Amino acid sequence: MPVPNFTRIFITATLLQFGHESWAASVLVAVAANFSKPMTEIAAEFEKATGHSAKLSFGSSGKFVSQIENGGPFEVLLSADEKGPQKLEKSGLTVQDSRFVYALGKLVLWSAKPGYVDDQGKILASGDFKHLALADPKLAPYGAAAVEVLKKNGLFEKLQPLFVQGENIAQTLQFLITANAELGFIALSQVIENGKIASGSGWIIPGDDYTPIKQSAVLLKRGAENPAAPALMTFLKSAPALAIIEKYGYDLPK
Amino acid sequence: MLTSADLDTLLLTFKVASIATALMLLLGTPLAWWLARTHSAWKGIINAVVAMPLVLPPTVLGFYLLVLMGPAGPVGQFTNWLGLGTLPFTFPGVVIASVLYSMPFVVQPLQAAFTTIGEQPLEAAATLRASPLDTFFSVVLPLAKPGFLTATILGFAHTVGEFGVVLMVGGNIPDKTRVVSVQIYNHVEAMEYGQAHWLAGCLLAFSFTVLLVLYTVLKTQPVTHQLK
Numbered sequence: 001m002p003v004p005n006f007t008r009i010f011i012t013a014t015l016l017q018f019g020h021e022s023w024a025a026s027v028l029v030a031v032a033a034n035f036s037k038p039m040t041e042i043a044a045e046f047e048k049a050t051g052h053s054a055k056l057s058f059g060s061s062g063k064f065v066s067q068i069e070n071g072g073p074f075e076v077l078l079s080a081d082e083k084g085p086q087k088l089e090k091s092g093l094t095v096q097d098s099r100f101v102y103a104l105g106k107l108v109l110w111s112a113k114p115g116y117v118d119d120q121g122k123i124l125a126s127g128d129f130k131h132l133a134l135a136d137p138k139l140a141p142y143g144a145a146a147v148e149v150l151k152k153n154g155l156f157e158k159l160q161p162l163f164v165q166g167e168n169i170a171q172t173l174q175f176l177i178t179a180n181a182e183l184g185f186i187a188l189s190q191v192i193e194n195g196k197i198a199s200g201s202g203w204i205i206p207g208d209d210y211t212p213i214k215q216s217a218v219l220l221k222r223g224a225e226n227p228a229a230p231a232l233m234t235f236l237k238s239a240p241a242l243a244i245i246e247k248y249g250y251d252l253p254k
Numbered sequence: 255m256l257t258s259a260d261l262d263t264l265l266l267t268f269k270v271a272s273i274a275t276a277l278m279l280l281l282g283t284p285l286a287w288w289l290a291r292t293h294s295a296w297k298g299i300i301n302a303v304v305a306m307p308l309v310l311p312p313t314v315l316g317f318y319l320l321v322l323m324g325p326a327g328p329v330g331q332f333t334n335w336l337g338l339g340t341l342p343f344t345f346p347g348v349v350i351a352s353v354l355y356s357m358p359f360v361v362q363p364l365q366a367a368f369t370t371i372g373e374q375p376l377e378a379a380a381t382l383r384a385s386p387l388d389t390f391f392s393v394v395l396p397l398a399k400p401g402f403l404t405a406t407i408l409g410f411a412h413t414v415g416e417f418g419v420v421l422m423v424g425g426n427i428p429d430k431t432r433v434v435s436v437q438i439y440n441h442v443e444a445m446e447y448g449q450a451h452w453l454a455g456c457l458l459a460f461s462f463t464v465l466l467v468l469y470t471v472l473k474t475q476p477v478t479h480q481l482k
Contacts, residue, residue: 060443062443062444062445063443065445066442066443066445130339131343131425133425136426136440136443138440138443138444139440139443139444163425163427164343164425164426164427165425165426165427166425166426167421167426167439167440167443171421171422174317174320174422175320175342175425178320178321178324178326178327178342179324179325179326180320180323180324180325180340180342180343181343181425
């Protein structure tokens with residue numbers, strides 16, 4: 001008995017569907033909170049350019065590292081620092097030699113109040129603020145950088161009693177946006193739009209004041225077999241991705 | 255071993271929980287009494303509002319408290335007007351957040367206890383010419399004692415275990431808002447698993463003991479029955 005035509009069409013269509021899916025894969029990416037905005041844009045470009053899609057999960061790098069060590073399903077990690085990816089390398093959870101710096105983070109002293117922060121950061125020494133928000137220096141690289149800046153300017157002892165700490169840089173921004181903290185250290189990428197600080201007032205801290213924040217990407221073993229994962233790693237170094245990274249106020253790795 | 259910073263967080267947590275529990279009993283008793291006796295159309299609405307923290311993710315509650323109590327929020331403007339400053343990142347702020355968050359665990363057992371007492375003992379007291387206040391203290395309180403014990407223990411224990419709300423409104427300040435659950439979380443995040451185990455072990459032992467007392471010594475029904 002001949003196979004009816006519609007069945008043949010159905011089977012062909014189904015096979016094509018499978019074929020298409022194995023070609024256009026999807027990659028699960030753990031993204032440091034400060035990189036959420038640029039990564040959302042990069043993921044859209046990535047999808048347009050390659051047909052693959054990237055599913056993004058935002059959070060603190062430290063949490064992602066513990067999750068990955070305990071069997072978390074991520075295939076690529078975009079960490080806010082170098083430490084996390086290095087730790088995973090030592091545990092043998094990464095693809096060899098896949099780690100690279102995708103962006104250099106920039107720290108900004110920011111307030112939701114327009115005109116409050118001057119472009120030299122003199123407010124830190126003279127201001128009448130009651131709270132100084134920063135990400136927990138023990139957990140977040142931007143928090144550690146903030147402490148470095150304060151120490152370098154001899155203000156750490158004086159201002160430490162005013163610290164309010166966010167668990168990550170996104171929570172720190174909430175303290176500032178709700179104006180519960182008048183002033184705080186966050187990532188430039190969080191408040192920048194079209195190359196300018198979009199609202200409130202801020203001081204972009206000179207890079208010499210803190211150790212470079214080497215935001216590092218690493219390909220995890222879980223993603224080794226997935227064509228979309230190495231494709232994303234390559235795409236992060238491409239011109240369109242670098243343009244987006246720069247637009248959000250990061251320095252590009254040399 | 256527990257460091258002195260760890261011990262400080264334990265101490266602070268018990269301070270927050272004690273004050274919050276006292277406040278919850280003070281506010282929750284009249285509220286539960288009203289809920290148990292009233293036929294008002296408001297009953298359903300108030301019941302729903304009190305039970306909301308059971309359902310809402312703590313970070314949602316925390317975020318709204320941050321907005322409401324902040325300098326631009328109505329509560330923040332009121333406390334500023336009183337000359338008290340704003341509440342986030344302060345000890346009183348954490349206590350108030352805890353009261354809101356744990357309130358259902360106090361109100362619901364009390365409401366159940368008051369409902370069970372029914373009208374009869376109150377009517378009997380009234381015929382004996384007891385004033386309403388007298389009736390409450392010499393009839394209702396003794397009869398509702400198990401309800402009060404359950405409410406106190408659950409309210410206290412739930413405040414000790416609270417995390418998301420304090421994380422949002424606290425700002426992780428030593429001796430002011432850094433409670434034990436936040437400290438454990440930070441230890442884990444910083445991969446200091448040894449210290450995390452010690453503190454978490456303390457909490458585990460505490461919660462188990464409390465619930466054991468609740469269910470064996472006091473012979474209370476499991477919480478789910480209470481909450482119906």
